[in-house]
Amino acid sequence: MTNHSSVFTGQARAHTNIALIKYWGKKDPDLFLPMVSSLSLTLSAFYTDTRVSFSESYTENRLLVNGLEQTGKAKESLDRFMSVIGSKMEHPLPIHIESFNHVPTAAGLASSASAYAAMTGAIAQALNWDLDLQSLSRIARRGSGSATRSLFGGFVEWEKGTDDLSSKAIPIDDGLWDVGMLALVLNDKEKTISSRDGMAKTVATSPFYPAFVSSQDSDLELMKKAIKERDIVSMGEIAEHNAMKMHATTLSAKPPMTYLSPDSLRAIKAVQDLRNSGFTCYYTMDAGPNVKILSPASQQDDLIKALRQIFKDVTLVKSQAGPAMRYLSDEEWQELY
Numbered sequence: 627m628t629n630h631s632s633v634f635t636g637q638a639r640a641h642t643n644i645a646l647i648k649y650w651g652k653k654d655p656d657l658f659l660p661m662v663s664s665l666s667l668t669l670s671a672f673y674t675d676t677r678v679s680f681s682e683s684y685t686e687n688r689l690l691v692n693g694l695e696q697t698g699k700a701k702e703s704l705d706r707f708m709s710v711i712g713s714k715m716e717h718p719l720p721i722h723i724e725s726f727n728h729v730p731t732a733a734g735l736a737s738s739a740s741a742y743a744a745m746t747g748a749i750a751q752a753l754n755w756d757l758d759l760q761s762l763s764r765i766a767r768r769g770s771g772s773a774t775r776s777l778f779g780g781f782v783e784w785e786k787g788t789d790d791l792s793s794k795a796i797p798i799d800d801g802l803w804d805v806g807m808l809a810l811v812l813n814d815k816e817k818t819i820s821s822r823d824g825m826a827k828t829v830a831t832s833p834f835y836p837a838f839v840s841s842q843d844s845d846l847e848l849m850k851k852a853i854k855e856r857d858i859v860s861m862g863e864i865a866e867h868n869a870m871k872m873h874a875t876t877l878s879a880k881p882p883m884t885y886l887s888p889d890s891l892r893a894i895k896a897v898q899d900l901r902n903s904g905f906t907c908y909y910t911m912d913a914g915p916n917v918k919i920l921s922p923a924s925q926q927d928d929l930i931k932a933l934r935q936i937f938k939d940v941t942l943v944k945s946q947a948g949p950a951m952r953y954l955s956d957e958e959w960q961e962l963y
């Protein structure tokens with residue numbers, strides 16, 4: 627923490643994550659309690675650096691992302707998050723935030739997960755909160771559900787819990803072995819239906835949603851066993867099944883919707899064909915058209931070569947397991963930005 631005439635500042639870095647067992651749907655939208663537990667891999671290639679400052683001289687909350695002032699939904703989401711933070715401060719103050727997304731060129735994978743995880747870390751540093759990563763994961767959850775998992779590195783479970791205290795992240799495995807995730811970036815345009823709206827509509831209208839929920843615990847247990855055994859084949863089979871169950875709930879919502887594009891389906895077919903030709907590779911997808919491919923890290927370069935034959939112009943970014951949120955010092959920040 628730095629205190630220059632009542633300005634409190636903090637900085638932190640957090641990496642984004644991709645779920646192998648999906649979070650989709652809220653039981654309590656106010657507390658961000660999810661309907662299901664989920665499990666993800668934190669990624670090495672994508673992260674957000676955030677600096678925050680609190681001051682009595684500020685008149686409102688402000689958020690700059692890559693130098694651009696945020697308004698609209700992003701600002702509303704921040705104001706809502708800051709009312710949660712304010713409730714934990716003796717004298718709530720407005721915040722100014724500067725955030726930089728490190729996403730390889732045009733990857734289009736900037737995510738609220740790394741954003742709120744980094745913001746939570748930076749706030750904790752600014753306010754001198756002596757909290758462990760699990761406690762911080764509960765706070766990040768109030769900004770965005772998937773941010774809960776981005777406090778830890780490697781494979782991370784978000785235990786759904788039953789209340790504010792019990793809904794938190796748990797590290798499962800550091801992921802520092804021969805496993806990785808390739809992002810196939812098909813479209814970096816802003817998506818039409820936000821995850822937040824998409825999941826709410828799904829919960830409210832899809833007759834398939836209860837089936838997704840009821841098979842989640844067994845998918846999660848099987849995934850944890852497969853990770854423990856470093857069995858990428860089983861991990862991949864469970865991840866594909868789980869992701870497509872989630873996407874089936876949006877297709878069966880009223881009115882129906884989907885995040886899959888024609889190119890997403892081509893990519894899924896390509897992954898299946900590559901698997902039939904000997905690669906160990908499995909797909910997953912989130913609330914957008916991009917396809918992420920789980921494989922041994924040692925196969926990623928050959929996979930990129932093979933995928934290049936089919937997708938000439940797409941961006942392919944390889945990741946391995948990324949680290950936990952970490953605080954950045956004033957000096958590091960000055961050097962970086």
Ligand code: 2P0
Nearest residue numbers: 645648649770771772821822912913
């Ligand atoms: C996940 N997704 O587990 C799932 C799978 C997208 C599909 O978490 O409303 O941005 O902020 O809690 O976290 C995206 O949803 O939604 C997400 P909010 P969030 O990664």
